[in-house]
Amino acid sequence: MTTHTTSPQTSRKRLVVVGNGMAGIRTLEELLAKAPGRFEITVFGAEPHPNYNRIMLSPVLAGEKTFEQIVLNGRDWYEANGITLFTGDPVESIDREKRTVTAMSGRTVAYDTLLIATGSTPFIIPVPGADRLGVVGFRDLADVETMLEAAAQGGRAVVIGGGLLGLEAANGLKVKGMDVTVVHLMDTLMERQLDRSAGTLLQRELERRGIAVLTGADTAEILGNSRVSGVRLKDGQVLPADLVVMAVGIRPNMALAKAAGLACGRGLQVDDAMRTSDPAIYAVGECVEHRGQTYGLVAPLFEMARVAADRLAGGETSAYTGSVTATKLKVTGVDVFSAGDFSGGAGCEDIVFRDAARGVYKRVVVKGDRLLGAVLYGDTKDGGWYFQMLKDGADVSAVRDTLIFGQGFGGGEGTANPKAAVVALPDSAEICGCNGVCKGTIVQAITEKGLSSLDEVRAHTKASASCGSCTGQVEQLLAVTLGDGYAGEAKAKPMCKCTDRTHDEVRRAIAALELKTIPDVMQRLEWKTPDGCHHCRPALNYYLLCQWPGEYKDDYRSRYINERVHANIQKDGTYSVVPRMWGGLTNAKELRAIADVVEKFAIPTVKVTGGQRIDLFGVKKEDLPAVWADLNAAGMVSGHAYAKGLRTVKTCVGSEWCRFGTQDSTGLGVKLERLTWGTWTPHKVKLAVSGCPRNCAEATIKDLGVVCVDSGYELHVGGNGGMHVRACDLLVKVATEAEVLEYTGAYMQLYREEARYLERTAPWLERVGLDYVKKRLVDDPESRKALNARFLFSQTFSQDDPWAERASGAVDRHEFAPLAQVG
Amino acid sequence: MDQSIKGTAADWIEVGRVEDIPRQGSRIVKTGRGDIALFRTVADEVFALEDRCPHGGGPLSQGIVHGARVTCPLHSWVIDLASGEAVGPDEGCAGHCPVRVVGGVVHLGLMAFKEGCGHE
Missing domain, CATH: 3.50.50.60 (FAD/NAD(P)-binding domain)
Known part of the structure; x- marks a missing residue:
């Protein structure tokens, strides 16, 4: 010892x-x-x-x-x-x-x-089998890890307890792909925090997300041998389960x-x-x-x-006298707030507001001149305001008539403006509920310590540093306190006129709120137009496609015409067609098929492109499916010359023929093209492989260029030709082709996940910095492997030839035929 | 449902059903006076414009439809579907003709076609 x-x-x-x-x-x-x-x-x-x-x-x-x-x-x-x-x-x-x-x-x-x-510890209800493997509480990181492991296998989960923790667990497991059933003893979910109406709305929302909810259900036994296999309820019903989460309370x-x-x-x-x-x-x-x-x-x-x-610290007077508590549910996309007592009773008066179209339910309970409790569902922005009045025991008689509409109405002069609302708050008003920071403390810190950004306020006061839901109010306080001295949080421009949000904000929201369709994004993020515009729709389509591979259904109406019909529109309304030539290689069969197509469809112009392939100009739109069918028959697929995606992999001839060549640059180019073709990216992506430092494939002005040297491969990134020529930066030098492929997949995915729509790799790299990209790809092999894995996963959904789908008439047939002919 | 419809004596010519036009999309009707683009908005309104942007002659039917507007695929002019007018600051007007929908069937008032105007 x-x-x-x-x-x-x-x-x-x-x-x-x-x-x-x-x-x-x-x-x-x-x-x-x-x-x-x-x-x-x-x-x-x-x-x-x-x-x-x-x-x-x-x-x-x-x-x-x-x-x-x-x-x-x-x-x-x-x-x-x-x-x-x-x-x-x-x-x-x-x-x-x-x-x-x-x-x-x-x-x-x-x-x-x-x-x-x-x-505290989670309360494990004393039923037979509660100690089986696969029964967990929801209390610490180890529990979360157990749940994530179980979720990785898919399967079924039963969550016992429909309170705050149980529902958060249920939602998390559902998001992670499990079939989830919530078993709740009482008749309504979260009955300690919500009334029946709000509880029912919540239940409906969870059911809409695919979570099964059983109320009035009492657990009799946890079934299984060493591992849990199910839950038997007292009414005899048996729910199969691979995981049981006990969330009935804490002790x-x-x-x-x-x-x-x-x-x-x-x-x-x-x-x-x-x-x-x-x-x-x-x-x-x-x-x-x-x-x-x-x-x-x-x-x-x-x-x-x-x-x-x-x-x-030696103080002798401070005293804790108990707390009035408020609750927020941390289920992304479900806004629930409750505070105080709303069980009703003699002398209590209920004020209720409903807006079915918006899915909003609000109820405040008033007794005499005081607020007793509030339940908010679907619109919780006034939660803090009610909570403050509740804690202060404020006299609400003056705002009684408009109390239910929230602070924007009740607070008097112009408080619909959030800045004015913050000004109107007393210094004692609590801004950050998690950390108990009031307005006066924040304002004092800003003025006395010369704070000028959100991060600084967080560092000094902790306000908005926990759950972050008061971030907006803290920003308002900075603006109000510093006036013109507050530069705002460095904000990029909004996506377009349809929204005030930036590309990055929208992307984060898509992930965090699990938005999976364009209308969902527009609804939740309050688009100002009914269905967006030609700027935001293609961007949203891309962000959703990137975020939810295999799950999101591409919205062709939100694609620019070239990506919709898989050809490039020309100034006279005809199209150009570019078949893929892997690594710039072709052969007699392909060339013969191209020649036949040119003659058969009287294609006026044939040109070799800068990306080492052949472009057929002047194809009529209605001929496109037949042209593709003929090219397909010779084994050729779309070259995606029209796509915000992988275009070409340009190569020089390399060690197979060239007397200077150090490696098989053509072969590596083909491998890279096989790896990356079909992917959708924020903007077009061009690759190249040069077989020696003479760099005949011009690899150092490509989005990613490989320069072969005797001892391996240099990877260069972030270059482009175009209006502003930018030479690549050297990312890393590797020894094997396998490493080249892994780095390429990871780099593509980092660009796909983090660049803004229509931002090429060159400006993206300048914005985030080469060091950042190195940090993610070179310094952190785990991160590189994870990115590459996500890229490979998304590629399993994108490598279908769009020409073959359309040539067969199976996809978008209406695109290529007139509706009618009259006269 | 690709059909050939012979001209009738009536002013309104049936050209197809609303659901044959993709929502937020367009289909072409070939006529003696050139292609007419039929548009269907997200709110299921149907409009008909000459398939020709007043700016560079681009095929409007190939553009992205948003609200009651279409963006030309060539140089991103935005054209109002109801009037054919370019949305400011651009100036110009695509030819347009009246449309009515009866029982889900789209009728084109080709006789009342109005010529467009532009720098061409």
């Missing part, structure tokens, strides 16, 4: 924190801000990770965030603050007499003051405290100073019971943390 004690040269008090979660670490952050250096601090965490944002586990499960994105304090933070951190080592006993704690590893650490923040984690003889009820009991029955021991978070209440939401934990930190 090792014992850590204070080093003799310091006289600092020793603070030990049991629990490395949000409440404990928030207390430390507040403490370090108030009284840095007061304590020598040691933290024990049961999980093997640094401190992370547990409320964001749902987005991690749904794949909207990565674990790295929800880490709150990395190990460097502990180091910088001189905190000793033991992760993966839960504390197992407290010796209050000797003032030491002992962890699972046998490590014993002495304390002067102890802070218990052990959080304060107080076993440690109880064993140490601290006073416990439903939780570890604390007074208003957050002190337990032992004055040397404090407690915060979900493990505590305060004035008979336990809490499972983040805002109250942070309020407790503030009081505990103040007391630890």
Whole structure:
């Protein structure tokens, strides 16, 4: 056994924190801000990770965030603050007499003051089989990892519990491709937070997403052998399941405290100073019971943390007096808010607003002149406003008549304008509910610390740093406080006149909100036109195609004519046709077929292109399918000379014939073209392979160019000819053809996923920087392999010859024939 | 449903059904006075324009249809489907003719065809 004690040269008090979660670490952050250096601090965490944002586990499960994105304090933070951190080592006993704690590893650490923040554990309902493999709670990253592993196999999941956590889990598993059934004991979902109307709307929305919901359903048994195979309900119904998530509630984690003889009820009991029955021991978070209440939401934990930190820092007056809580459901695309009491009762008055077309339901409950509760579904932007009045016990009689319409109506002068609404808020108004930051604090930080950006405000005040839903309000505060001094968050231009959103914002929303059709995007992102325009529609079509390979159905009406009819329109309305010549190679059979087609259809002009193929000009639109059929018959496919996609792979002749050639550049060119043909990209993409540094294929002004050298292959990226010639940058040098192919796939995918529509690789590279591309492709092999894998996956859906589909008359037949002939 | 319809004595000539024109798309009717492009909007309105942009003569039927407008495929002029007028700042007007839809059948009022105007 090792014992850590204070080093003799310091006289600092020793603070030990049991629990490395949000409440404990928030207390430390507040403490370090108030009284840095007061304590020598040691933290024990049961999980093997640094401190992370547990409320964001749902987005991690749904794949909207990565674990790295929800880490709150990395190990460097502990180091910088001189905190000793033991992760993966839960504390197992407290010796209050000797003032030491002992962890699972046998490590014993002495304390002067102890802070218990052990959080809670999911309640596992005591039914037979609840201990089978494949039954998990939804509490920590390990649970999420278990769920993601199960989801990767597909199959069926049963989520027991239709509350906040259960529904977030159900949604995440559904997004990940599982068949999900929610089993809920009560008649309505989230009955503690929602009334029946809102609960029903929510249920309908989840069912629309393909999640089955059983209400009034009581679990009798978890079936299976060693692994779970299903759930049997008390009414006899059996639901097959490969995974069961228990989300019926949480229980304060107080076993440690109880064993140490601290006073416990439903939780570890604390007074208003957050002190337990032992004055040397404090407690915060979900493990505590305060004035008979336990809490499972983040805002109250942070309020407790503030009081505990103040007391630890030597303060004597601060007190926690309990919290009024509000709830938001973190299911992307479902807006649900509830706060206070809405169970009704004597003297209560309900005000209800419905808008079926928008799927909006709002209900506020008023008693006398005070607001008692609010339930919002479908439109939750006034949630904060109601919550503030609720917490303040504000007199609402003056705005009573328009209360239900929200702040835009009720607040008086011109508050429909969001900026004016922010101005109208008192300094005490809470802006960030997660971190309990009020308007006054933010404004003070902006003026006193000279903050000028969202990131700076986040760094200094934490406002909008957790769930991010108050980001807009924080930006308004920056604008109001700094006036013209606020440059705004560096924003790119909107996509087009149909929307105020930028390309990047729209793309993020498509992923985050799982928008899968153009009308969905326009509806959710509030397009200002009924069906967009010729700028945004092709862009949206591309973004959706890229985001949902195999799932999104291409919208040909949103494609420019060339991509719709797979040929290039010319100034007289005829078309040009370019068959693919792999790596610039052709043969007698192909040339003969081309010659025959030229004669048969009286094609007026035949020209060799800059991309080493043959272009047939002046083909009439109605002849296109027959021209393609003849070319197909000779084994030729579309050259995509019209596409925002892979055009050509230009090659020189290489080591097979050339006396200078170092590698088989033609062969490699064919391989690259076989790999990349058919892909859709933000703009056209041209590749080239030169067999030696003489570079006859002009590879260094291509989107990606390979220059072969004796010892391998140089990969050059981001070049183009055109109006503004840009020579490539050298990305990397590799030794084998296999590496060339992997890098190419990864580079194509990075460009596909991150460049804006109609942005070629050259301006894209200048915008994001070569270093960034190197970071993603060269420095991080995992990232490169993942990108390449996504590229290969999307290619499985894109390598069908569009000419063959149309020549057979199976696709878009109407394009090539008139509707009627009259006169 | 590609049909040849003989001219009738009536002013309105039947040319096909609304659903034969793709929504947000176009089909051509070949006539003695050149191609007429029939457009169907996202709201299922049907319009008929001469298939010829007042700017460079581009085939409007090949453009992207959005709202009650079409963007010419050659140089992206935007033409109002109801009037044939180019949307500012461009000036010009495509030939257009009246259309009516009765019971899902599209009728073209070819007799009332109005010539376009432009720099050509």
